[in-house]
Amino acid sequence: MTLLRLSLALATLAVSALHAEDSPRLSFDFSLYAEGKYVFERNCIICHGPRGDGKGEMSKGLTPMPRSFREGMFKFRTTPWEKLPTDDDLRRTIKGGLTGTAMGMFTTLNDHEVDAVIAYVKSFSRRWRKEENYAEPLTFPAAPDWISKAETRAPHVAPGKVLFDNICATCHGPNLDGKGPTAPSLKDIWGMTPVPSDLRQMHLRCGDGPGDIFRVLTTGLNGTPMISYGQVLTEQQRWQIIAYVMSKRVEGPPLLNPSSTSQASK
Numbered sequence: 001m002t003l004l005r006l007s008l009a010l011a012t013l014a015v016s017a018l019h020a021e022d023s024p025r026l027s028f029d030f031s032l033y034a035e036g037k038y039v040f041e042r043n044c045i046i047c048h049g050p051r052g053d054g055k056g057e058m059s060k061g062l063t064p065m066p067r068s069f070r071e072g073m074f075k076f077r078t079t080p081w082e083k084l085p086t087d088d089d090l091r092r093t094i095k096g097g098l099t100g101t102a103m104g105m106f107t108t109l110n111d112h113e114v115d116a117v118i119a120y121v122k123s124f125s126r127r128w129r130k131e132e133n134y135a136e137p138l139t140f141p142a143a144p145d146w147i148s149k150a151e152t153r154a155p156h157v158a159p160g161k162v163l164f165d166n167i168c169a170t171c172h173g174p175n176l177d178g179k180g181p182t183a184p185s186l187k188d189i190w191g192m193t194p195v196p197s198d199l200r201q202m203h204l205r206c207g208d209g210p211g212d213i214f215r216v217l218t219t220g221l222n223g224t225p226m227i228s229y230g231q232v233l234t235e236q237q238r239w240q241i242i243a244y245v246m247s248k249r250v251e252g253p254p255l256l257n258p259s260s261t262s263q264a265s266k
């Protein structure tokens with residue numbers, strides 16, 4: 001197994017050497033890959049598995065499941081829908097963790113170790129070897145001044161609620177608790193029933209601020225039914241929905257809807 005992956009890696013090295021000049025991101029650094037393998041085996045393999053398929057020893061019963069890296073699809077990004085994340089996106093996930101899931105914060109890894117493990121994670125999927133899967137990160141507007149205070153947010157809450165009820169409630173529920181009528185029938189590309197996030201909580205996986213929700217609405221979460229609304233909603237409408245979501249927030253520890261039953265479909 002390891003030998004096969006090693007020879008695949010060497011083949012990539014040869015191929016990418018040809019294209020390295022026109023595309024630096026397809027180039028392959030073998031020593032970084034080898035260091036990354038070591039970091040992965042010490043820190044990640046227990047959940048993400050030796051084959052990078054998310055089936056490590058600790059994965060049983062976890063919701064959400066540790067990500068399989070074999071499809072090359074990542075939820076939390078600054079890049080457009082369906083595109084690969086940037087290294088900074090992966091760095092943010094690895095160093096900051098994903099609140100409310102088993103994916104913890106790897107603050108003990110130094111910058112070089114994080115770069116190395118990123119190179120190794122990329123070796124699990126061919127999507128990283130095709131230029132068309134890459135895109136520049138999007139630029140996001142600064143949050144409007146009115147969004148930071150409840151008083152100035154107030155006039156935007158009612159139009160935000162109308163939009164939320166029309167577009168988001170079917171999955172996230174009219175009470176934002178993640179229990180909308182279509183939630184039980186959702187599927188993701190990993191064959192799971194993904195749980196729409198409980199948007200009442202202060203801490204989401206994407207982050208805690210209004211800009212973090214704006215980013216999710218703009219990019220979507222690859223591989224899941226949470227698509228990009230960048231073409232559907234104007235910027236103003238996205239901020240209005242966020243104003244409504246913020247008006248419904250309640251203090252408490254982060255949850256990924258523990259009371260609902262998310263399970264493999266097969």
Ligand code: HEC
Pocket residue numbers: 039040043044045046047048058062064065066067073074075076077090093094098101102103104106117118121205
């Ligand atoms: C204790 C289990 C656990 C360990 C250890 C772990 N992860 Fe994760 N990881 C998860 C889970 C669970 C998810 C899926 C979270 C989700 O889908 O919301 C995840 C998701 C990810 C993602 C996908 C993020 C995205 O945007 O979709 C990356 C990248 C990742 N982990 C990298 C790593 C790396 C690198 C390490 C080791 C340094 C590591 N993980 C160690 C449980 C773990």
Ligand code: HEC
Pocket residue numbers: 064075164167168169170171172186188194195196197199204205206207213216217221224225226227229241
């Ligand atoms: C078709 C169902 C569906 C619709 C419609 C939908 N979502 Fe989602 N949303 C989901 C699912 C499922 C997830 C979790 C995906 C995962 O992690 O696998 C999610 C995740 C999110 C997250 C990420 C939160 C976190 O944990 O970081 C935000 C924010 C969000 N949705 C907001 C919205 C808003 C606002 C709307 C309306 C504009 C909306 N969603 C419409 C299904 C949906």
